[in-house]
Amino acid sequence: MNHNTPLSSRPLSRLANVHRRVLTAAQLRAQGVTPAETNEQCRQGGPWQQLLPGVYLLHPGPPTSEERLHAVLSYTARTPFREPAAGVPAQPNADEPRPAPHYADAVITGLAALTLHGFSSAPPLLSLDTIDVLVPRLRRLRTVGCARVIRTASLPTPSYVTGLPVAPVPRALADAVAELLDVDSVRRLLTEAVRGGHTEPAAVMRELTQARLLNRPHVADAVDSLLAEGRAIAEDQLYRMVREFALPDPVWNVDLRLPGGPHLGGLDAYWPEQAVAVELDTRAPGQEDDALWSEYARKRETLERLGITVVHLTPRKLRESLEQQAAVVRTALMASSDRDPAAYVVVLPR
Template identity: 60%
Template sequence: MTQNTPLPFLSPSSPPSPRPPHHLQDVTHRVLSAAQLRARGVSAAQTSAQCLPGGPWQHLLPGVYLLHSGPPGGQERLHGALLYAGRPPASSRRTPPEPSDAGFGEAMVTGLAALALHGFATGPDLGELHRVDVLVPCTRRLRSTRFVEVVRASELPVPVRLAGVPVAPVERALTDAVAGLGDAEAVRRLLTEAVRAGHSEPAAVVRELSAAKLLGRPAVVDAVDALLAEGRAVAEARLYAMVREHGLSEPLWNVTLRLPGGPELGGVDAFWPDQAVAVELDTRAPRFGAPQQGQRPRNRDPEHVEDPRWSAYAAKRDHLERLGVTVVHLTPRKLREAMDQQATVVRTALMAANDREPAAYLVVLPR
């Protein structure tokens, strides 16, 4: 038996006391797979003896054991679900695994449990969850059992590491959570928080929902409208902050441009009339024609490939630039991840105004 990882058994006179779960690092010594127990020198017969009625251990899931007799906590269920879903197929099992082997394989947490790990406040806490969703390759022959719900994917996303375990990215976790929810209000709260708390951008969320064919669900339709409205408000707030925090001159906000006596040229989010510089936020989301999972975009910019309105955006921008207006195109993601850089782009456009030919005279109206 490995010396540095003592196991709480083999002493029937002093069974271990149940402990409330704390950090996941502690859970790794309380929830182990059969393979990990064998790697620590514990035979199958010894394991079975410890799991007898009244014994100090219990059989948590197929091939997974809880090394105390009390009810499993949220972190213990999470760890056990990953061990169950991550065990290799019988035809390719390694013998023996290293004692330190996490045993998760390609499995990752998704759904509401993943959102809890991402820090979502509107979903249930890990301790309140009665089900743990785990994402595995579609080739795995694995059944959902007890509190574990197996979710399959033809192409797995790249997981992030949170609390020591692999977790699906926010967009995939949201999609898997929404797939299991019928409450429109619960769906709306989750999608709204994803944008409001800065976990993701609307385009990325809607793209993932579209790939999963969830956009047509009644519980999702109104929630997506709320998501896009929230995304627009958050992006505008970031644009205001960028102008003020980086010392840019105050523009005219949310205006429509038109030629004198002519048709409207379209609306912009910010406009500096003296310098003929406009900023336009791209807060569109791919409602239609989103590429399926694994499909490569046909355009270099994945935010534009699936939205037919991009041609209208491009036409408006071309028309304004022919009239001498410099149009700076910003996305919510750029404002969130590189605000300093975007402020530099706008400042450069304003400073370059004196080196350009004067723009055509335009009428500016509130939008």
């Protein structure tokens, strides 16, 4: 008898027909494979191998990236597989592809999640020594092998990439950044998140703040680049809005001042004849109740007392509803003829 010899009346060769050759002990039992048979197949030089506790790879070579991901999820998920009902075969037709399992209470995060989201600055899956996975805080699991367990009080609602539960980009970024010490690596990931359209700076900042990562100097340096990138993209969207929806050309990036009087504040776009201004709100989360928000509100109130209409836009509004925002600006421009003339202000380049 050798390691490939079937040990039961149900040939183990039928298992080669499953489209992923990663199975748990429970799945093998459901297929009629006893623990003794599993141990025999996993002996040194045998055709199977144990990747993680209770998780087996049904071939002797190195696991593929997909197999590693499924192994980690099979190890950490609460119920990755349902036992078949009594009298119902686990695999009625071995020629039919087996449906992807449902992984409960386990979500891929960190660098592996960013790679699955399509980040070019994240490393290939096979180059990662460990795959980060989020589980509820009270789960009794330990980090082992290629599975790095991260406990969390609240699992994020996952995205699904190739059928796998993956943390949303902002959460995956925060978990990745928590393990990185190189400012250039952190900066590349944060910049690609915004420039690649994966998420907004505000969402990333929320996660970094919640994870208490902003007090790390290399993260704070990278965040400055993130916010600058977010503003540059929002400004490009604003230029595009004016161009594509045929709005009158404003004067861009100006400061307003009363003649011989105080500085009134900077604006991203201003139409002097109509006394209409656009201001981009690119504040980071957590600044909503602080001095910066007070400055925004004070400037707006001052300008509106002088008869200047201020249209307040966020990067998200510009990205998700550009035509609607153009209509808001156009309405403000058209309504200027019905308003009393605005006070005279001096317009200076910013």
